[in-house]
Amino acid sequence: MPRKKKTDEDGENIPASSSATIQLQTMSKTPQLVKGMKDILPVDQELWGHIRDTATKIATQYGFGRIDTPIVESTTLFTHSVGKQTDIVEKEMYTFEDQGGDNLTLRPEFTAGIARAYIEHGMLNMPQPIKVFTIGPLFRHEKPQADRYRQHHQFDCEVIGEANPAVDAQLILMAFKLYKTLSLPVILHINSIGCLSCRGTYREVLAEYYRTKRSQICEDCKRRLLKNPLRLLDCKEEQCQPIKAGAPQIIDYLCEECKSHFEKVLEFLDVLEIPYSLNSHLVRGFDYYTRTVFEFYLLQNDEDTPSLALGGGGRYDNLVEVLGGRPTPGCGFGLGIERIVNRLKQVLHDGGEIALPPHAPVDMFLAQLGEQAKRQAMVLFEDLVTEGFAVAEGFVKDSLKAQLELANKLNVRFTLILGQKELLDGTIIIRNMEGGEQEVVDIKKIIPILKKKIESVSEDSYLNL
């Protein structure tokens, strides 16, 4: 029966050929990566994985459990903890109203969200302190520049529920250990910003000092002077630097308890042989910090080269209470992963070496010849992968030569070859890539045979060590 001519719903004849084809809506300009953002490409994943694995291993060794809090939190969590008059809250947060009208923010730091989780899940009732770590992205709308991304990642550790200075020292030791394990020489900058009572005294002294220099400071500082004088020490404007350098130092105004806490932290650092430099202007850009604050800098031969902190942290003995929980001390740090990655890349670029863990080797390559054999090989591939073998394949290639070339490049020990003849015989070829010798085996027995071969290979390499 001859086919009817195609018609559309109105019964009109559709003109022959391609009128029913959907037209692609192509963009005239390819969308670009959002400013300040970064793709982490497959080529960099090994380095990233190495850093994440090392960090996770250290955290686990020190008794930290992993926590993952959401990227999105309510905006008030950060305005109340980080502080309204901080650069982060004033200028750098990704804040938006969602479809339901809730005011939300992409987390600019980890500590506030973790403190929220501590309160919300009643962790106060568990044995104290709570020791948690996390690794993930943070968002700050900063001016993009080398080493500074608007989405960046941190390795973060927090100890909540313990005020002892040993905690501060042990956290610093862990961060130090990570850098050391990654062969990055760092120096610790450390300061104490006191507690609510002694900081109050210092704030008045500092404000008094700045009031006498009011005509020489930048507009931001004039505002800071009125609203949040401690932030004066955050100023990076050129004109304010000499004034900052002459400012009274908080260390001279610490109360007895804060002074003793700080001395104990430093004593621990001395015993642990962690190199540090006292930095009286270090206040960190968050309002929730109390007492110990610290940052890590790359130890460079050229002392004058200004560098960004690789990471930092501090104590926050009022944070949980500020967020509505019971008074609970805490201390933690966050280390920027991009900054570590970029430093390590620089080491590689300069011809240095980084001890990356050995590649998990690909056990074998599965080659096929002919359409039928290809279908059967796909089934076999699934069986091999399910058995736990690491298998490479060349399903998109038809020529055996091209597949063997690929197998050579991957440096596999064995190549399995399934051709038309083998398919008919129910066999498969195992080719030893080192010597080139081949054996034909029953395809039904291939898995136990391969297991035996791979086992003997790993024994060999064990003996070679």
Ligand SMILES: [Zn+2]
């Ligand atoms: Zn104090």
Ligand SMILES: [Zn+2]
């Ligand atoms: Zn200023």
